[in-house]
Amino acid sequence: MYQLCYASQAKLPSETRLQDLRDILSEARDFNVKRKIKGVLCYADGCFFQCLEGEQDSVLSLLNKIKKDQRHYDLSILSQRQIQTDFHFPDWSMKYIGKHSDIHHFFAQLGSSKFNPVLLQQASLQNFLQLLYRIPDQQL
Numbered sequence: 762m763y764q765l766c767y768a769s770q771a772k773l774p775s776e777t778r779l780q781d782l783r784d785i786l787s788e789a790r791d792f793n794v795k796r797k798i799k800g801v802l803c804y805a806d807g808c809f810f811q812c813l814e815g816e817q818d819s820v821l822s823l824l825n826k827i828k829k830d831q832r833h834y835d836l837s838i839l840s841q842r843q844i845q846t847d848f849h850f851p852d853w854s855m856k857y858i859g860k861h862s863d864i865h866h867f868f869a870q871l872g873s874s875k876f877n878p879v880l881l882q883q884a885s886l887q888n889f890l891q892l893l894y895r896i897p898d899q900q901l
Contacts, residue, residue, distance in 0.1 A: 763817035766840040768878035769809045769833040793854040801856040801893050805876035856898045
């Protein structure tokens, strides 16, 4: 199984932000179910973080689609690797996590006053993923 994590800056106007997030999640869930991709999407403070898991070709195909999405920019790949486990997000074609006190505290320990996933290095990324596995799915 292949795992890919990236961060990007959101380009969501405040007047349509909630609907844009709903659209992103709906599109992701439909697309991912068909391709057996699992994952999590975090959005806070104008930033996205996403972790995708599945067959490598499917995940990379999805990444190409994501790169063309006009609702974000400045995409940075944080990690790409083969993993030797089952899905970390088995119940979600796309789990959603927004602002959360545990995430705020995690980034405060990294020296940031806001959600800033580009700060994640390999060790902190793995710790962040462990945190995301435990936080329940949130509704918009």
